Amino acid sequence: MSPRRSVAEALGTRAAILDRSVAVASVEGLEGLTIGRLAAELGMSKSGVLGHFGSKEALQLAVLERADGIFLAEVWEPAAPAAPGLVRLRVLCEAWISYLERQVFPGGCFFVAAAHEFDGRPGAVRDAVESRFEAWRRRLGKEAGRAVDAGELPAGTDPEQVVFELLGVVMALNHAIQLHGDQRAAARARRAVETRLMPAGERPA
Amino acid sequence: MSPRRSVAEALGTRAAILDRSVAVASVEGLEGLTIGRLAAELGMSKSGVLGHFGSKEALQLAVLERADGIFLAEVWEPAAPAAPGLVRLRVLCEAWISYLERQVFPGGCFFVAAAHEFDGRPGAVRDAVESRFEAWRRRLGKEAGRAVDAGELPAGTDPEQVVFELLGVVMALNHAIQLHGDQRAAARARRAVETRLMPAGERPA
DNA sequence: CCTACCGATCGGTAGG
DNA sequence: CCTACCGATCGGTAGG
Numbered sequence: 540m541s542p543r544r545s546v547a548e549a550l551g552t553r554a555a556i557l558d559r560s561v562a563v564a565s566v567e568g569l570e571g572l573t574i575g576r577l578a579a580e581l582g583m584s585k586s587g588v589l590g591h592f593g594s595k596e597a598l599q600l601a602v603l604e605r606a607d608g609i610f611l612a613e614v615w616e617p618a619a620p621a622a623p624g625l626v627r628l629r630v631l632c633e634a635w636i637s638y639l640e641r642q643v644f645p646g647g648c649f650f651v652a653a654a655h656e657f658d659g660r661p662g663a664v665r666d667a668v669e670s671r672f673e674a675w676r677r678r679l680g681k682e683a684g685r686a687v688d689a690g691e692l693p694a695g696t697d698p699e700q701v702v703f704e705l706l707g708v709v710m711a712l713n714h715a716i717q718l719h720g721d722q723r724a725a726a727r728a729r730r731a732v733e734t735r736l737m738p739a740g741e742r743p744a
Numbered sequence: 745m746s747p748r749r750s751v752a753e754a755l756g757t758r759a760a761i762l763d764r765s766v767a768v769a770s771v772e773g774l775e776g777l778t779i780g781r782l783a784a785e786l787g788m789s790k791s792g793v794l795g796h797f798g799s800k801e802a803l804q805l806a807v808l809e810r811a812d813g814i815f816l817a818e819v820w821e822p823a824a825p826a827a828p829g830l831v832r833l834r835v836l837c838e839a840w841i842s843y844l845e846r847q848v849f850p851g852g853c854f855f856v857a858a859a860h861e862f863d864g865r866p867g868a869v870r871d872a873v874e875s876r877f878e879a880w881r882r883r884l885g886k887e888a889g890r891a892v893d894a895g896e897l898p899a900g901t902d903p904e905q906v907v908f909e910l911l912g913v914v915m916a917l918n919h920a921i922q923l924h925g926d927q928r929a930a931a932r933a934r935r936a937v938e939t940r941l942m943p944a945g946e947r948p949a
Numbered sequence: 950c951c952t953a954c955c956g957a958t959c960g961g962t963a964g965g
Numbered sequence: 966c967c968t969a970c971c972g973a974t975c976g977g978t979a980g981g
Contacts, residue, residue: 549950552950565864566864567864567865568861570776571775573974573975573976574975574976574977575974575975575976576974583950583951584950584951584952585976585977586950586951586952586977586978587950587951589976589977589978590950594976594977595975595976595977645864646863646864647863651860651919652860654919654922654923655856655857655860655861655922656773656860656861658851658852658922658923659770659771659772659850659851659922660772668923669923669924672923672924673924699932700932700935700936703916703920703929703932703933703936704912704913704916704932704936706916706919707909707912707913707914707915707916707917707936708909708912709912710912710915710916710919711908711909711911711912711915712912714856714859714911714915715908717859717860717863717864718859718863718873718874718877719874719877719878724908727904727905727908727909728908730905731905731908731909731912754966757966778958778959778960779959779960779961780958780959780960781958788966788967789966789967789968790960790961791961791962791966791967791968792966792967794960794961794962795966799960799961800959800960800961
């Protein structure tokens with residue numbers, strides 16, 4: 540009848556564990572995230588940490604969900620008010636580049652890192668990462684398709700091709716920042732996006 | 745005066761360890777590569793494996809060197825006979841795409857994976873990965889520069905911008921193959937390279 | 950949420 | 966190249 544911790548306190552603890560986990564996993568990876576280290580950093584026991592999730596895999600899935608919330612708040616939401624089609628696609632790309640430039644996650648894009656870590660290991664974590672990317676590509680593809688339909692991009696442009704190339708630009712930027720600490724890369728990424736999203740009729744000869 | 749194993753046998757063992765290591769690390773990562781697992785798979789003792797390298801980090805560096813040899817043989821050497829400039833750059837990109845399509849390393853591009861694994865951890869492995877990428881970017885940049893100088897690419901084209909964008913295309917391809925098993929991605933990558941390496945004067949309006 | 954514990958595995962060493 | 970071993974750490978559980 541009188542739990543030692545209130546529901547609010549338990550939720551606060553859970554949130555604190557997830558915040559710390561996102562920060563650690565961003566740099567060390569979702570496997571490098573260990574219960575023991577997490578417990579020590581939070582001044583808790585290992586079983587105290589694990590009790591909130593049940594298993595390491597469940598913790599990893601919760602961390603992924605938390606990271607997705609941050610990503611959507613940083614990249615998708617700022618673009619939502621923009622006009623659908625080419626304008627929104629450009630705003631999305633700018634928010635995406637800015638998210639990497641500002642190092643919202645200290646280890647770079649959380650999902651790109653998770654994709655590389657888990658693409659060779661079947662399981663729930665891999666499936667979750669894959670479905671996040673698919674959802675994101677659908678979102679971008681929808682805007683690219685609208686831009687083509689509205690005549691803002693050249694007729695015959697394949698929206699999925701555009702999304703593929705934009706994803707590549709962002710991955711190259713993430714790589715340049717994280718591995719080389721290259722600050723000029725953001726300007727390169729912006730230039731590449733600009734070229735790729737040049738409106739119909741404005742292409743240079 | 746009479747070692748239990750001849751020098752040739754020791755070199756053969758070392759090569760066998762490295763072959764196995766490259767295959768494992770390609771999928772599980774350079775940290776996921778463990779001495780104990782390697783020993784079990786090779787029917788050796790842990791100290792037998794470790795004796796050839798001295799430490800896990802030294803093993804990782806040797807594995808990286810081995811992977812680099814494979815990469816150069818698969819991607820650089822086929823392009824060496826091609827004419828310098830735009831032709832060689834195109835042949836390089838085709839070999840690079842083919843290397844990913846054929847999954848020369850079962851886990852995808854060894855260096856992209858290693859970059860993500862180590863970009864947040866200072867040390868000799870990280871430095872080695874970074875210098876491999878720099879060498880590769882210099883090679884590509886040199887060909888791109890020649891193509892610009894020869895008028896094969898539009899005047900004013902920034903060779904480093906070209907390299908940045910090509911790296912992005914390849915990274916997007918690697919991602920699509922490894923995470924999504926998307927076989928159409930190679931065609932997308934070829935299309936993107938073709939657009940990016942369109943000769944001066946052949947750009948569509 | 951804790952203490953106390955489990956078996957497994959890690960990288961590495963001693964000594965041969 | 967082996968056996969035998971080291972301390973440390975892993976994810977997870979029992980019991981409270």
